[in-house]
Amino acid sequence: KLTIREVLKEYKKFIDQDIVIEGWIKTSRSSKNIGFIELTDGTSFSSLQIVYGDDLENFKDIEKYTISSSLTIEGKVVESPGKNQDIEIHATKITPICLSQSDYPLQKKRHTVEYLRTQAHFRPRTNLFNAVFRVRSLAAFAIHKFFNEKGFVYAHTPILTSSDAEGAGEMFQVTTLDLTDPPKTDGCVDYREDFFDKPVHLTVSGQLEAEIMAEAFTNVYTFGPTFRAENSNTARHAAEFWMIEPEMAFADIKVCMDIAEEHIKYIINYVLDNAPEEMEFFSKFVDKGLLERLHNVVNNEFARITYTEAIDILKEAKVEFAYPVEWGIDLQTEHERYITEQVFKKPVFVTDYPKAIKAFYMKGNDDKDAPDRPTVAAMDLLVPGVGEIIGGSQREHRLDVLEAKMKDLKMDLENYQWYLDLRRYGSVPHSGYGLGFERVIMYITGVSNIRDVLPFPRTVGSCEF
Ligand code: 4AD
Ligand code: MG
Incomplete structure (x- = not known):
């Protein structure tokens, strides 16, 4: 047979x-x-x-x-x-x-992708989804191959956590309590009666644990499911998605960007080499010009600009943005699209974001020239058509600075002692990033909705099957 x-x-x-x-x-x-x-x-x-x-x-x-x-x-x-x-x-x-x-x-x-989402059994049998899911599989393999060749250790980080890695509060709670009638103390849910004795959530990122592993192995990466209760019903957000999070000790933000650029190019090259028929199909039926664009991506350097430069570019743009541009704003999709699609027409790293809009663990920059505009050593990779596919940073490795910042943010330090310990015992500068797996698949296939690169999509208001 x-x-x-x-x-x-x-x-x-x-x-x-x-x-x-x-x-x-x-x-x-x-x-x-x-x-x-x-x-x-x-x-x-x-x-x-x-x-x-x-x-x-x-x-x-x-x-x-x-x-x-x-x-x-x-x-x-x-x-x-x-x-x-x-x-x-x-x-x-x-x-x-x-x-x-x-x-x-x-x-x-031809059926619409919306209709096919409701037909679990035959969705992967159609040309489009068959091609997308094979590319998913190949890209996952390419990611493991890339890091393996570099000697990175694959670290398995937990899905159940009691900390909020991003500090954004967008977590799904896990409980065995009947929340329609939970035991209460002072009007609050009493988790002492629950399985873990405390509130537990599905992970939003394996980064904090990856940092622990990186300071034992120097170079590690995670690759696993990630959950976010973001109430954003967009074509780029899923409640359950996969994330790859490399973490590197003795590395600054520049090293992080170099690896990220090499990483993205490696995945694209691997898929182009190993799925020629599928890629031909996408280029014909999903996104004309896809192949030419991807070849340009792998053969050219990504652009690198600071957040402040990005704001200047946006301010000078002869475009009326729906969300007004000023230093300090979080870049919106329309801004990201303008920068990648109108100005650079290729992937762009944006670095050094305002401290106020980024996560607590990011390393503060030495903003001597603009002390009123504190920034952190962050980097996002934005790509045409999709927007942000990577978010990363150098981590704050100085105990006193990190503690002060967490206190400022009114975080419960008690809960993060295990994380702060890393800064007490042989702390080193370290950096890492998170690559959204679905977003990179969207970028490689030209598929414009995140639901259509997920075999079983879970998004706000929708959990079929
Ligand atoms: O920028 P984010 O939130 O960064 C982190 O989670 C860091 N802890 C990563 C790190 O430094 N180790 O998320 C990283 C990436 C985003 O750039 C995006 O590609 C993807 O994860 N992502 C999502 N993808 C799909 N649906 C969502 N709701 C996503 N949220 C983030
Ligand atoms: Mg981000």
């Missing part, structure tokens, strides 16, 4: 041989005494043409087999006279495994 991938890869080897193959009907058509089935088994983006004649005793039945029925095909591999494929199979026997019910929704017509 062979997969379609195996047959197509070395098809010359199989010509004139009898083989057995299993798969699902993608399309089917027939005339008086000959029929054609496009068979897919998902091992290859290309399907395999099966030709059958009325010498098969069940010819009349086969003609009526519905789309997506599963079949076993026995037949001979022959060179195809058609120009769309090198080979085809002349079937000697076609046996159904399970015929699809006649109401199978995948007819030849």
